[in-house]
Amino acid sequence: MKLVSFGEYEKERVGVVVGDEIVDLASADASLPTTVLGILEAHALPAVAAGVDSGKGCRIAASSVRLGAPITRPSKIVCVGLNYRDHAEETNSPLPENPLLFSKASSAVIGPNDDVVLPADSQEVDYEVELAVVIGRRAKDVPLELAYDFIAGYAVANDVSARDVQFRQKQWHQGKSYDTFFPFGPYLVTRDEIADPNTLHVQFDLNGRTLQNSNTDNLIFNVPTLVSHISRIMTLYPGDVISTGTPAGVGVFRNPKILLKPGDDMVTTIDGLGTLRNRVK
Numbered sequence: 001m002k003l004v005s006f007g008e009y010e011k012e013r014v015g016v017v018v019g020d021e022i023v024d025l026a027s028a029d030a031s032l033p034t035t036v037l038g039i040l041e042a043h044a045l046p047a048v049a050a051g052v053d054s055g056k057g058c059r060i061a062a063s064s065v066r067l068g069a070p071i072t073r074p075s076k077i078v079c080v081g082l083n084y085r086d087h088a089e090e091t092n093s094p095l096p097e098n099p100l101l102f103s104k105a106s107s108a109v110i111g112p113n114d115d116v117v118l119p120a121d122s123q124e125v126d127y128e129v130e131l132a133v134v135i136g137r138r139a140k141d142v143p144l145e146l147a148y149d150f151i152a153g154y155a156v157a158n159d160v161s162a163r164d165v166q167f168r169q170k171q172w173h174q175g176k177s178y179d180t181f182f183p184f185g186p187y188l189v190t191r192d193e194i195a196d197p198n199t200l201h202v203q204f205d206l207n208g209r210t211l212q213n214s215n216t217d218n219l220i221f222n223v224p225t226l227v228s229h230i231s232r233i234m235t236l237y238p239g240d241v242i243s244t245g246t247p248a249g250v251g252v253f254r255n256p257k258i259l260l261k262p263g264d265d266m267v268t269t270i271d272g273l274g275t276l277r278n279r280v281k
């Protein structure tokens, strides 16, 4: 299933994408939780599927509504740095021996088609296509072989980054956490629909030019390894997001640099998970 938040910012409703339409879940079954996060917390995916199958839900053209991020405020976003070999090389960094983790404020989350706003105190804002893993159930000390059981599904993310701020400070939190710096969606694709998250084509285009073009089979630490590893450090909760890192081709390490500017069109795509389309303001 493709679970989606739709409607006005901070007043989103929850639905399921069926073809070009969204089934409004509240109209299908009023007893269902009213957010994707609530559905995960209540382990209600089977009831959601039954609600869609009942045929009772109102159907809305997906193109007629604003989409929000599937999880509008995750309790945490754990990002992984330097997790593609080619990206580590372009930054002249040694390959990490363990996942390099950093945090991004969950208030940075925006919908899949919302605008990214450049902050006044950065002159070097950059893009990063990333596979986002969404946790489905409380995960602590998860053995590697059970890691998939704790994943609800996957989505596309753009880990927008203020590089001048990031590199000026030893901590990356500020440079990664400006409001609007985490376009996320367009929906949560449940785990059963993705046979292997470690073989997905990932791509980022800026104003029609492809700047990142890779595959999650280039991840240094793959999806189950990350879930297991992170769960041994911090308890993961339903709706928490692991942003698995970006491949080569980011703007700041290009010669000349490519930095985001007002009016830019960003298109961020992962096969099977959909596309984010964000304008820069």
Ligand code: ZN
Pocket: 079, 080, 081, 128, 130, 159, 243, 245, 246
């Ligand atoms: Zn990143």
